[in-house]
Amino acid sequence: MTVSKRSKPASVNPLKIGQSLGGVLALQGCYRALPIIHGPQGCSAFPKALLTRHFREPIAVQTSALQEMDVIFDANRNLEEALNTILTKHRPDIIGIIGTELMDVAGVDYQSMLKSYKRERNLRGGLAFSVTLPDFIGSLESGFSGTVEAMVDELIQQAGHRNQRSVNSRQITLLPGSFLTPGDVMEIKEMISAFGFEVITVPDISTSLSGHLLTGFSPLTRGGVPLDSMLQSLQSGLTIAIGGSMERPARRLHNAIGTPYKVFQGAMGLKATDDLLHFLHQISGEPVPLRYCWHRENLLDSMLDAHFQFAGMSVIAALEPDHLYSVSQWLEELGVEQKALITSCETPVVSGMEREVWVGDLDDAEVLGSGADLWISSSHGLAGAERIGAAFMPAGFPVWNELGAYMSTSAGYRGAMDWTNKAGNLLIRREAGRRESSVRHR
Amino acid sequence: MEPIRKDELEAKDCGSQAPKSKPCPRPKPGEAAGGCSFDGAQITLLPIMDAAHLVHGPIACAGNSWESRGTLSSGPSLSQYGFATDLNDNDIIFGGEKKLKDSIDYIAGRFAPPAIFVYSTCVTALIGEDMDAVCKEATGRLGIPVIPVNSPGFVGSKNLGNRLAGEALLQYVIGTGEPEDNIPLGVNLIGEYNIAGEMWDIEKLMNSAGITLMSRITGDARYKEITWAHRAKVNMVVCSRALLGLAKAMESKYHIPYFEGSFYGAKETTYSLRQMAFLMNDREMERRVDRLTEREESRLIQDLRPYRKILKGKRAVLYTGGVKSWSIISALKELGIQVVGVGTNKSTDDDIARIAERVGDDTEFIPEGGASRILKTVRDRKADIMIAGGRNMYVAMKEQIPFVDINQERHRAYAGYEGLLRLAKEMTYSLANPIWKLASSPAPWDKEVPYDR
């Protein structure tokens, strides 16, 4: 209903992650891609380190390595040099140039520079696009979806009107939001293909950041959706977007080439999964595969088992907007009290929520969530959760204090069951810990 | 006992106080790696645990970097808070000085820190925010030091940031306080950041030799101990060339002799402790150090025996990103490991000379970064293990190369005698892990053998 903000001048323990990191993440889901952050080298080193820590995988990213004088005089000379080096040395299929806020403030026009560069070098066959992602607006989520939108735009341009679009009604383009882990994306892909559809996922981090054993080092991305599949996706009969932030790229496809689209705000919990499967059942005419009926029962049974544990409990969640929406829907089904919901920036999805949402930081989470039993946020929240004595459940980005966080799955019935058990177990352990300490101190 | 040679006092790298002819090289667009000066400044100052560290700029500089370093605290944790002015587009158009002032007031009021460090970032530097003035005004008004750190990312490398942070300490902190009466004069450690708790191991050693650790610059430091650093009798620069300038300035300003040393490996540790005692000019202390180091070394030899058996003759590629290379080489040699490749991309001529002293002729020098270059060396030289920073860890994992993490984010302390033993264990575990065999053998159905019923 309402989006609120606590008034304080400084951000204390930021929840927000720079947009440009979201852009780098999106490009990890494309095969043989290389994001270039147009800015000083720190602006690419931090995202690279943070993404590496979260996914425990090498991350492809480069920088135009601006220094003070370059920013003031000729930032694009550096970008050109970076492009030259990258094209001669690594020949990526996809290059995404991510403009930082510094380019905005200095008023650098790298978009036209890229256009003329492409014309002069006669760049064909590859995909090169730019996207402006200053860090003083938005967050990881908007950086991710903004990059996908720019990528889709470029795809449409690239394909041009060369051939009349032949629609393949058995093919679906999936646009997964930034809050979905590689495990989630895999789960959703499986669900859609279980109804007999071909799925092309743009971008597809489930095949690049889920852990692979490919040897032979390359500074480019090693997995993700290949460029030709991306081009082929323009023939899809339908776009499915997961997460409100992915509606814009879906709408681009609709407006430009007429692909109808359906947005699901999330895919977590009973109702959200019901929705998705029901929809797939209807458009395919295929029955819902038996295994999902089983998963559904398993989920309901586990919720029955767990409901004692959740009764009377209160939760605080601090996550990116779309993620917060999904998690809140799931918490609703568990019947716990949602003490405070905090997000990094305002979006239509969070303003449309029925609960009060706070735009703020992890310090706000600590203040508003005081007395909560369970705390759900990135690893940055661990200290705050300890200070208020809540059990800590890592989720979102970045998570570094738990193995396999990137494969942890919350999508589908099985994902919701996993999360329900995980959260319930944390509460059980917390209770046991309290009991023990009260005995000892008597 | 070797006295410090005069030529060792001359540094001509980008970490010295006055860079002469050779500035830090310009990073190459499209093949650069590594952090910015802002990152470097934070690495140096964040270990001052009770201070507040406020980043002035849009969110990413702070939001993407806080809590990313392995420096540990024995008490206060305010430095682990991420404070940022979090400028939005309006602030940038109309200027962020008001917000900065309000943020400083807010932090001072709510957390009552002994000091606030304020970091500029590229955007605030570019739009010409007068941070110094805001800090100065706040210092006067609030009665606590509010220290500007002018090290925006785009001025250069991490190393330069370390140095600029050192200059901020010299200008605003050191010399502003006096030690408590009961603190005996002792040694300052400069450039030791208590990664994974290494400072604690070192402090224990120093104490057992009767040497007082005066000011920690800055591992697990409290603000006030740095204010009285100028009263120390000796400065030790712990394998960080970037802060050499600080030591030199303290020598000329406060007449504190300094030396460069390391705690990686038994030999270096012994040398460093002896050098402290020697420069303190205290015969009794020297004797105590001799007794301690002898005892520790002989115990270490015993403890290392089983590990040395496994490690002896193993070949390693070392890529620390520069400065620490030579000191780690000594440690590895003591474990019987042959260093067959070593990164020198951020090393100065001096560092390279020291590396050369410590390795054989057939060791490959890897002058510039890039994971592919390191991997090539590992393969060409048939190395058994790679020792590098976390950034390259997963690159090594993909190639199924045993790996030990040596940089910022690591969780194991390798300094001192205890640390060497830990390093030996870590390397042994890494080499002996069953995963290397498992990962390299194909699935049974991919082998051309029929299923044996």
Ligand code: SF4
């Ligand atoms: S390079 Fe500048 S803008 Fe980028 S992270 Fe470093 S200080 Fe911030």
